[in-house]
Amino acid sequence: MIKIFIVFASILAIAFYFLRDQTAPASKAMKSDTNKFETLATLPGAIQESSGIEIMSENGNYLTHNDANNKPYLYEINEAGKLIKTHKFQLPNVDWEDLTRDDSGNLYIGDIGNNNSKRDELAIYKVSLQDMENPQAIRFTYEDYKGKPSKKDKSSFDCEAIFWYDGNLYLISKDRNGRNEAKVYQLSDEPGNHTAKKIGTVKMREPVTGASISPDGSTVALLSEGKIHLYRNVENPESFFEGESEEIQLSGAGQTEAVTFKDNNTLILTSEGGSLFRYTL
Template sequence: MKLMIKIFIVFASVLAIAFYFLRDQDNATPASKAMKSETGKFETLAPLPSTIKESSGIETMPEKEHYITHNDANNQPYLYEINENGKLVKTYKFKLPNVDWEDLTRDDNGNLYIGDIGNNNSKRTELAIYKVPFSEMANPQAIRFTYEDYEGKPSKKDKNSFDSEAFFWYADNLYLISKDRNGSHEAKVYQLPDKPGNYTAKKIGSIKMTDRVTSACISPDARMVVLLSEGKIHLYRNVNNPESFFEGEPEEIPLSGAGQTEAVTFKDNNTLILTSEGGNLFRYTL
């Protein structure tokens, strides 16, 4: 009898342990599926070619499944055309300075804009954006500018206030977003004409944010604006007027494992293409 009782106790214990673990697995399944669904929107497409060591801007090529990107400051003034497999298709060489190329954008008329707008120490008295037709990459024209609130020699408080790594085009104007590097937790927004010449960029607004903006883009239908920071997307949906996109509240989307994300563009109204300084090409499906 005692033996039967002992066998029963052991058998019951085994059943209890099995039930405990099976119960945990059942409970974990929905959460695992939800996590997979949530993170499945973000994927690594390919490593970038070895010549692209510090991708800092990216834009879609017209009528192709290709993208164009470039390296950061102190590198050759070259643009690199790549496909979604990360293969280098073509290199475009320019006789321009690459003081600090930071971002790319395009307009609706077949033009690409190269933003030589980096200004880490706020010592550059004249910045430049180069406008060049996709059909004739050999003839860029310069849009040179200063900021309207730059007074020649910034104060200690403002000495890191005039750096930008992000801009986008909309309706004959360029919109630049500053990179807050002075601890003010503010990104300033400036407007600039898209025609070659010399200008003063007009400050039209600001955004309260603690993240440093590294790139920007606008959707083809102009209904969404994206700001990129390190490892995070700041998505403005249902934009009525892109000129005042910053008046809305962004949806913040973390990009786990992406590293130092530096460039973003829209492939279409529902798909973002991104790069990182770590040397990868990513896709995010909205």
């Protein structure tokens, strides 16, 4: 009996040795830099479920929005949490989940939430920050979406995180199927009908709720509940996921949903609990 136990234990040890890198995310030890993380303000009452945020570099204010089935409005706020202006659109808000911008003054509104993977077509609305009256639609499907997914894949085509780089949008899926990975897709930033191409995966235990890239393109930040996943010294943002990430615990932040870079060394975040935060890298 003892010999059987020893053999069984040896098999388990060998299995753990070979499988450990497949199940664990490629990340450094988690930090909890509370001295770098601070609450800036409470969000205005109109913003009940902040789900995306982006900086308006022209005046230093921020744009944010509510998520599914709320009004198609962008709320302009400052760092004190004051509501400066409400930008209203004649667009559907099926499930607005994230914002990003390019280097030509265009904003991208991601109507990409897809909790049950039942949406056959998703949209990202391209809006000039100088002319918000004329949004254009980038409609797309995922290249690996083959119609109604199986029960095993019912959460495989949900997404809450996008960032822009060099003429393309990058979408990071919100995996809730227990595979410990998020899919990364590349999509043209031109209005029209497109297919989002799968270009890789990110090892990730937590569902991704937001994404952003630094102005100099050297750092990509992914957000999950109460945690930042940083990819530093990125040589090619198209393959940021091939690098090693650094996980940072945000103590007391709650359900963090949105992130943007204020500059190369400063992140601005929001939570569904109605708070505006700053994290200094």
